Amino acid sequence: MIAALESQPEIPSKKQEVSSLLTERIHTPQDAARIIRDGGLVAFPTETVFGLGVDATNTDAVKKLFTAKGRPSNNPLIVHINDQQDWTLAASEMTRHADALLTAFAPGPITVVLPKLAKISHLVSAGLNTVGLRIPSHPIAREIFRLAKVPVAAPSANRSGKPSSTTWQSAFEDLNGRVDAVYCEDSTSIGIESTVVHCCGPFPVILRPGAITLEQVQQIVPEAKEMASCVAHDEPSATDAVSSPGILHPHYQPDAEIHLLEKPTSELITPNAGSAYCGLDRFAGIEQLPLSNTFETVEDYAAGFYEFLRQADRNSISRIFVQTAPAHGIGRALLDRQRRAAGG
Ligand code: TXA
Ligand code: MG
Numbered sequence: 577m578i579a580a581l582e583s584q585p586e587i588p589s590k591k592q593e594v595s596s597l598l599t600e601r602i603h604t605p606q607d608a609a610r611i612i613r614d615g616g617l618v619a620f621p622t623e624t625v626f627g628l629g630v631d632a633t634n635t636d637a638v639k640k641l642f643t644a645k646g647r648p649s650n651n652p653l654i655v656h657i658n659d660q661q662d663w664t665l666a667a668s669e670m671t672r673h674a675d676a677l678l679t680a681f682a683p684g685p686i687t688v689v690l691p692k693l694a695k696i697s698h699l700v701s702a703g704l705n706t707v708g709l710r711i712p713s714h715p716i717a718r719e720i721f722r723l724a725k726v727p728v729a730a731p732s733a734n735r736s737g738k739p740s741s742t743t744w745q746s747a748f749e750d751l752n753g754r755v756d757a758v759y760c761e762d763s764t765s766i767g768i769e770s771t772v773v774h775c776c777g778p779f780p781v782i783l784r785p786g787a788i789t790l791e792q793v794q795q796i797v798p799e800a801k802e803m804a805s806c807v808a809h810d811e812p813s814a815t816d817a818v819s820s821p822g823i824l825h826p827h828y829q830p831d832a833e834i835h836l837l838e839k840p841t842s843e844l845i846t847p848n849a850g851s852a853y854c855g856l857d858r859f860a861g862i863e864q865l866p867l868s869n870t871f872e873t874v875e876d877y878a879a880g881f882y883e884f885l886r887q888a889d890r891n892s893i894s895r896i897f898v899q900t901a902p903a904h905g906i907g908r909a910l911l912d913r914q915r916r917a918a919g920g
């Protein structure tokens with residue numbers, strides 16, 4: 577796997593223009609923490625997707641991160657810490673709703689948006705007066721944050737617009753030559769980014785669905801809503817105060833074109849050298865496709881979706897047929913990513 581990736585042609589890109597860093601392969605949290613403290617950029621595993629970490633209080637370092645990813649500057653970054661009681665490293669206030677949600681779900685795949693601490697670089701929050709705060713459950717990530725002793729801003733470790741990386745090989749493939757180091761161990765388990773919940777208003781608003789579902793959030797705070805339903809019902813108390821500017825940019829898109837379908841059939845999916853399929857159901861003729869993957873559960877599908885898109889690009893697939901996930905549980909988050917990957 578590693579050899580195959582290393583022999584891939586360099587991504588023809590602005591890579592050399594942007595930087596020509598020698599990307600170190602690291603294997604210890606100590607190395608990762610040292611590089612972050614020194615103002616460097618390090619890709620590391622979390623339980624959701626790989627992150628690209630940087631000291632959130634170091635504006636020069638954060639600037640390098642936006643350049644390395646090619647990320648639009650109006651898309652704010654999530655700040656990561658090791659323990660709930662360290663929230664004072666990133667936020668100026670812990671709201672009642674955020675405290676209840678973190679107590680229920682952290683460490684884990686949830687991000688709460690809180691009033692920002694002045695020390696956090698304005699580039700991290702893209703000029704907003706709020707900050708996304710997350711405590712991952714992955715032991716390597718937590719050890720890095722504990723040793724770094726600084727709040728770590730970390731977007732997903734991929735080139736902006738591309739599918740997130742769920743293996744270190746994919747993080748390396750995207751970021752080699754652009755970042756200081758990649759933690760070359762382990763992979764992720766959930767495979768879809770954290771649930772982002774705005775917690776500064778009268779009720780929590782889910783800005784991005786993730787493995788922690790609306791129903792789970794409502795068990796803790798029954799008034800919680802999804803942003804989409806606030807917009808649909810024109811609830812100014814939610815929509816005025818809350819914005820997640822980055823959400824409008826293209827996301828998760830492979831080079832191949834994506835066709836979403838509810839049910840795969842041999843009529844819809846014609847065997848073709850340039851076509852691939854992923855989903856939960858099999859269909860007659862699936863074995864004639866050059867690349868396909870059927871997952872046994874929605875959880876497995878979420879965990880393997882981004883890597884399948886990347887595999888399709890590595891195999892020069894031009895069209896990926898994607899069976900849509902059922903819109904409940906983690907399927908809701910997967911469906912959101914599938915629609916965005918398809919350009920919707
Ligand atoms: O699981 C995850 O959340 C991963 C891992 C690495 O922790 N991180 C991640 O980061 O997905 P990124 O940069 O790919 O996505 C961050 C999301 C964006 O949708 C952004 O708009 C939102 O979080 N966000 C961050 N800070 C925010 C804020 N202050 N207000 C509203 N939305 C915010
Ligand atoms: Mg991302």
